[in-house]
Amino acid sequence: MAGVSEYVLDPRGAREIDARLERAGLLDLTMEEAGRAVADAVMARHPVGPALLLAGGGANGGDALVAARHLLALGREVHVLAQPARHPLTRLNRRRLRTVGGEVRPLTPAALRRALAGAGVVVDGLLGTGFTPPLRSALATVVDVVNTAHDAGTPVVSIDLPSGLDACSAHPDGPSVTADQTVTLMGLKTALLFGEAAARSGEMILAPLRAPPGWVRGEALGTRPSDAQVGALLPRRSADAHKGTAGRIWILGGHPGTVGAAALAGLGALRAGAGLVTVHSEAEVPLVTPELMMRRHADWSSALPGLHGLGLPDAVALGMGLGPQARAVARTVLGWRVPTVLDADALHPELAGHGHDACIWTPHPGEAARLLGTPSGAVTRDPLAAARRLQELLGGVVVLKGGPSVVAFPDSSGGVTLSVARGGHPGMASGGMGDTLSGILAALLGQGLSAQDAAVAGVRLHARAGERAGAAHGYGLIATDVCAELGAAWLDLRGTLSPTLPPDGSPRRSRPQILQMVTSAPPDC
Ligand SMILES: NC(=O)C1=CN([C@@H]2O[C@H](COP(=O)(O)OP(=O)(O)OC[C@H]3O[C@@H](n4cnc5c(N)ncnc54)[C@H](O)[C@@H]3O)[C@@H](O)[C@H]2O)[C@@H](O)CC1
Numbered sequence: 338m339a340g341v342s343e344y345v346l347d348p349r350g351a352r353e354i355d356a357r358l359e360r361a362g363l364l365d366l367t368m369e370e371a372g373r374a375v376a377d378a379v380m381a382r383h384p385v386g387p388a389l390l391l392a393g394g395g396a397n398g399g400d401a402l403v404a405a406r407h408l409l410a411l412g413r414e415v416h417v418l419a420q421p422a423r424h425p426l427t428r429l430n431r432r433r434l435r436t437v438g439g440e441v442r443p444l445t446p447a448a449l450r451r452a453l454a455g456a457g458v459v460v461d462g463l464l465g466t467g468f469t470p471p472l473r474s475a476l477a478t479v480v481d482v483v484n485t486a487h488d489a490g491t492p493v494v495s496i497d498l499p500s501g502l503d504a505c506s507a508h509p510d511g512p513s514v515t516a517d518q519t520v521t522l523m524g525l526k527t528a529l530l531f532g533e534a535a536a537r538s539g540e541m542i543l544a545p546l547r548a549p550p551g552w553v554r555g556e557a558l559g560t561r562p563s564d565a566q567v568g569a570l571l572p573r574r575s576a577d578a579h580k581g582t583a584g585r586i587w588i589l590g591g592h593p594g595t596v597g598a599a600a601l602a603g604l605g606a607l608r609a610g611a612g613l614v615t616v617h618s619e620a621e622v623p624l625v626t627p628e629l630m631m632r633r634h635a636d637w638s639s640a641l642p643g644l645h646g647l648g649l650p651d652a653v654a655l656g657m658g659l660g661p662q663a664r665a666v667a668r669t670v671l672g673w674r675v676p677t678v679l680d681a682d683a684l685h686p687e688l689a690g691h692g693h694d695a696c697i698w699t700p701h702p703g704e705a706a707r708l709l710g711t712p713s714g715a716v717t718r719d720p721l722a723a724a725r726r727l728q729e730l731l732g733g734v735v736v737l738k739g740g741p742s743v744v745a746f747p748d749s750s751g752g753v754t755l756s757v758a759r760g761g762h763p764g765m766a767s768g769g770m771g772d773t774l775s776g777i778l779a780a781l782l783g784q785g786l787s788a789q790d791a792a793v794a795g796v797r798l799h800a801r802a803g804e805r806a807g808a809a810h811g812y813g814l815i816a817t818d819v820c821a822e823l824g825a826a827w828l829d830l831r832g833t834l835s836p837t838l839p840p841d842g843s844p845r846r847s848r849p850q851i852l853q854m855v856t857s858a859p860p861d862c
């Protein structure tokens with residue numbers, strides 16, 4: 338894959354890396370890198386006026402003291418208010434700062450208010466991944482004073498994560514610093530990626546720090562792929578490709594009252610490159626575009642054996658507005674062992690364990706909560722843990738949808754690996770958006786991607802199209818707008834549509850996940 342991987346870490350993983358760095362005598366150098374990255378971010382984003390650095394007693398405070406030394410060296414006026422240093426490297430960096438003429442004064446609310454009066458920027462190095470809620474009252478006052486200054490226009494840069502946030506939670510439990518930027522160290526954290534906690538973290542700047550890559554990879558929960566990495570996953574076709582080689586897709590959905598869901602999935606599939614898309618439904622589905630083929634069935638239990646007899650497609654997406662028979666349909670289709678996307682009505686706890694290597698489940702947090710038997714708040718509080726549990730429950734690949742979505746897939750060591758998507762747009766919070774995603778995922782499966790690659794590429798493609806459409810439509814964005822931008826989003830990620838073949842001359846198919854390919858098919862479906 339092209340590009341540098343961004344890893345997603347939890348505090349336990351970060352602590353393990355710290356412990357290894359310490360044993361190797363490298364922790365001091367890592368703190369130096371961290372502090373330097375913070376100083377660089379401050380100079381780049383907020384170059385004017387005195388910098389006020391707030392240092393806690395742990396290693397987060399140590400990073401702030403190193404940043405203060407670098408800012409001094411860059412000619413910046415620096416003021417430091419610090420709590421008593423508990424971490425040995427924090428003590429060491431306090432001494433180093435004094436050696437080069439930096440003054441460190443005790444952190445009190447009164448001293449803070451005085452120092453804030455002329456500050457050009459505040460650097461929050463009070464608490465990092467070592468914080469366990471709730472915040473003690475003395476620091477709660479400090480946080481409140483910093484936030485008042487922030488509200489009045491003073492920029493705030495947090496180190497690793499805003500003080501008061503629990504690194505593992507998207508839901509703040511109480512007060513925390515609200516930052517304009519957060520310079521996060523080594524890897525991304527839940528609090529910076531999801532929910533209200535991410536909103537309080539502002540722009541995320543990742544300082545990867547030079548620990549041996551294997552140590553970070555070994556402790557990571559997963560990655561957040563770059564657009565270049567996603568673009569490299571997208572299917573390529575040969576110049577002589579035709580509709581029969583670009584993926585034959587069946588959409589199974591469309592119950593009376595929810596027929597639009599199946600239509601949107603069909604449109605999403607077409608716009609994500611599928612060669613032939615047929616919508617199979619019980620009720621009449623609107624022909625949102627004439628390129629879609631439509632087949633109506635009076636009853637699913639008699640229709641499915643007939644469909645199987647026709648010759649199975651390259652991929653199926655089912656559940657979008659499928660109605661009460663979705664569970665039974667899903668059971669049958671999973672038994673076909675073709676690449677399959679399961680959404681909406683097909684997401685039922687009874688199907689637990691029925692997933693196979695080539696299937697993708699796409700719950701939103703409400704559906705995820707139903708599958709897991711937990712409140713939806715537990716899902717949105719820690720989407721990474723929820724996605725992992727869903728994969729363990731269902732099998733196959735899971736896309737836990739949200740802003741951002743999380744993909745969970747089994748890894749070679751028998752565990753679960755996570756991939757967090759970038760981007761998206763708040764305008765995507767409108768009905769039908771997930772239906773289009775199901776169509777997109779089926780199209781990518783049908784073009785030969787593995788379930789894992791289709792999920793990682795599909796969520797980013799969908800989010801990128803949402804960004805483009807959101808720029809034009811804002812909160813008025815609807816799912817058909819996103820479909821219309823899918824082609825351009827594809828070009829954004831891949832950059833070119835030149836017919837490129839792999840060295841063996843065959844179109845790219847990342848099997849073994851395609852369990853069954855059918856070559857002879859009737860022309861109409
Ligand atoms: N591998 C990495 O990720 C690196 C991490 N570094 C830094 O190390 C930090 C973690 O350092 P530490 O483990 O020392 O932890 P922290 O510096 O986050 O916090 C520990 C301090 O917070 C206090 N504290 C904990 N809970 C509290 C509460 N509820 N109310 C008030 N005070 C509370 C503790 O008494 C202790 O003094 C990271 O966030 C990061 O800034 C860097 O130094 C470089 C490398």
Ligand SMILES: Nc1ncnc2c1ncn2[C@@H]1O[C@H](COP(=O)(O)OP(=O)(O)O)[C@@H](O)[C@H]1O
Nearest residue numbers: 738739740761762763765766768769770771772
């Ligand atoms: N604020 C947001 N930012 C990014 N993506 C979003 C946001 N809100 C919704 N989405 C995306 O829109 C889709 C909504 O899916 P879902 O709730 O299943 O919709 P529906 O069932 O109406 O089709 C998901 O892919 C989700 O990731």
